Amino acid sequence: MTENLPVADFVLCPGRSASSAFSRPQARRAQANFQQKIMRGDRFACYHFAMSHTGDKQCFTAEVFIVHKDKVLLRMHDKYKIWLSVGGHIEPNEDPNQAALREVKEEVGLDVVLWDEGQKFTVNEGTFRNLVPPVGLNCHMSDTNEHVTLVYFATASADKVVPEKTSDEWRWVSKEELGSMDLRENVREYALGALKALGTSSS
Numbered sequence: 001m002t003e004n005l006p007v008a009d010f011v012l013c014p015g016r017s018a019s020s021a022f023s024r025p026q027a028r029r030a031q032a033n034f035q036q037k038i039m040r041g042d043r044f045a046c047y048h049f050a051m052s053h054t055g056d057k058q059c060f061t062a063e064v065f066i067v068h069k070d071k072v073l074l075r076m077h078d079k080y081k082i083w084l085s086v087g088g089h090i091e092p093n094e095d096p097n098q099a100a101l102r103e104v105k106e107e108v109g110l111d112v113v114l115w116d117e118g119q120k121f122t123v124n125e126g127t128f129r130n131l132v133p134p135v136g137l138n139c140h141m142s143d144t145n146e147h148v149t150l151v152y153f154a155t156a157s158a159d160k161v162v163p164e165k166t167s168d169e170w171r172w173v174s175k176e177e178l179g180s181m182d183l184r185e186n187v188r189e190y191a192l193g194a195l196k197a198l199g200t201s202s203s
């Protein structure tokens with residue numbers, strides 16, 4: 001079934017160009033996901049869809065509310081045009097903490113420390129290691145798929161954002177600004193929670 005389909009023969013979404021739509025790391029992951037789908041015999045695999053979701057119906061994602069001094073970083077979602085945290089899909093072969101740190105580095109170029117106030121267990125031995133637990137866990141629909149999202153709070157020692165794409169919009173937001181911004185209520189609640197937890201300890 002798959003032998004007639006060369007893996008490099010991408011099926012592009014109408015109106016989208018792989019070279020212009022994706023940054024290089026995204027394009028590499030999209031290519032890997034696309035190839036996996038083709039190898040599994042998915043004849044309807046699409047380059048854009050492969051980039052967007054890691055599962056057929058459900059994906060696991062990590063989101064990070066980053067605090068620097070008394071502001072929290074929000075990023076305009078390039079597709080949905082709403083203010084969200086930084087984050088994205090947890091890829092195969094990475095744990096949620098690694099995914100959170102990778103997404104932050106890719107999307108805004110920051111080195112952050114995940115907040116581990118919730119970790120009650122401390123024994124690490126051999127290959128066993130405790131991970132930083134999320135501060136929140138939610139699920140929601142993201143176009144065709146359900147997203148199960150691990151929410152983290154983190155601190156950044158610097159506020160210089162290096163955006164993934166030149167068209168990206170981001171904003172360091174104060175508690176007062178959060179009160180008046182046009183935000184999804186869950187984003188406002190998490191962002192206020194991050195400032196309450198870390199707002200005075202990150203300066």
Ligand SMILES: [Zn+2]
Pocket residue numbers: 052053054055058059089142145147
């Ligand atoms: Zn997804």
